[in-house]
Amino acid sequence: MSQSDQSSHRDTGKSTPEVSFVIPCYNEEANIVQMYEAVTEQAKRHSLSYEIIFIDNDSTDSTAALARGLCERDPSVRAILNNRNYGQMRSPTYAIYQAEGEAVIAMCCDFQDPPSLIGEFISQWRAGAQIALGQRRTERTSWLLGATRKVGYALLKRLADNPIISGVTGFGLYSREVVDMFASWNEPEPFIRGMALESGYRCVVIPYDRPERQAGTSANSFWTLLNFALSGLSGSAKSLLRLPLLLSVSSFVFTVLLAIFSIGWCILVGFSPLLMLSTALFVMFSVLLLFIGLLGDQLRLLVERSRNVPLVIERERINFPAERSLPAQRTIHRAHLDGRA
Structure with missing residues (x-):
């Protein structure tokens, strides 16, 4: 000035x-x-x-x-x-x-x-x-x-x-x-x-x-x-709302590897109920995380658009x-x- x-x-x-x-x-x-x-x-x-x-x-x-x-x-x-x-x-x-x-x-x-x-x-x-x-x-x-x-x-x-x-x-x-x-x-x-x-x-x-x-x-x-x-x-750190999405991707990758291992085990060793149950649970967990992540991301967008609290x-x-x-x-x-x- x-x-x-x-x-x-x-x-x-x-x-x-x-x-x-x-x-x-x-x-x-x-x-x-x-x-x-x-x-x-x-x-x-x-x-x-x-x-x-x-x-x-x-x-x-x-x-x-x-x-x-x-x-x-x-x-x-x-x-x-x-x-x-x-x-x-x-x-x-x-x-x-x-x-x-x-x-x-x-x-x-x-x-x-x-x-x-x-x-x-x-x-x-x-x-x-x-x-x-x-x-x-x-x-x-x-x-x-x-x-x-x-x-x-x-x-x-x-x-x-x-x-x-x-x-x-x-x-x-x-x-x-x-x-x-x-x-x-x-x-x-x-x-x-x-x-x-x-x-x-x-x-x-x-x-x-x-x-x-x-x-x-x-x-x-x-x-x-x-x-x-x-x-x-x-x-x-609004990107944290996307953390479930990232976790679901990681879980999905692990589930695919587990499924391949389970199929190989059944072929080479024999059927394992515990192993197949674990694989099914991981599949469901990955799907659940995916939907939670999508909901979180939608919530993030809603928050971004509706901030009007005094x-x-x-x-x-x-x-x-x-x-x-x-x-x-x-x-x-x-x-x-x-x-x-």
Whole structure:
């Protein structure tokens, strides 16, 4: 962005912010005010204009009340309060789609996504990147969680339809055209880190050492993280639905070899009821797998064509301008497509 563009952006006073910061929260009463202050400091230093959107996933502590207080204190702060907990995929992505900035930076509220990287994200975007992602280089965590992550990334790399970058959590910057394109996909469980690579936009990765949570207790149990990983796998590895088809082919090949062996055994040695029964069972198993695979593939096609599930139902939105009093409905603009790499 040139100096003349920056000056005109600053002087016109237009309502569209240059950068939107999206911060999902769940029981973050110990961090939300400090996160607001840290992000505000970075935003004033690196952006021309900005907004901060907190989306509360039906917290059971005072997070929502604190977010409301920040909205009263600062006109650049907005809040979305969900009517229930929609999980780690749907709630943050929904808030990203509600942002109006020319670039959108998504980050967690626990300071494990350090605000100090904001300046680097914005610099990379101004230099031409359409997506800038933070990549976890190191992190102090339990051996079980570390091992689980390694296994999860290994599975994703092997089975995902598109490449997966290890250590990327979705923390990063997404340009306006990227956000609008993602929203148009109508993913019921959007796996942002997978979508970022699937989309083919210009992407840069910025390594960082991930700090520990600043305060409070993480709501992520082993089962929560496992559920998140499985959702990501199913969302970014749709080819798994074809696995029964592949298994049926393998089983059929084995059945043919077994049938040849059974016939040869009957000719050379004598009739074997157990061997013939085994062959018949493998034939039936192969046919069953074939039909299950075909059903799975048809289901995959239906899912591809009928994704229209709302990500979040809002209980309340606070401090949004009048023209944004209702949830945004994103569309793909021709100019975005023309500018795509």
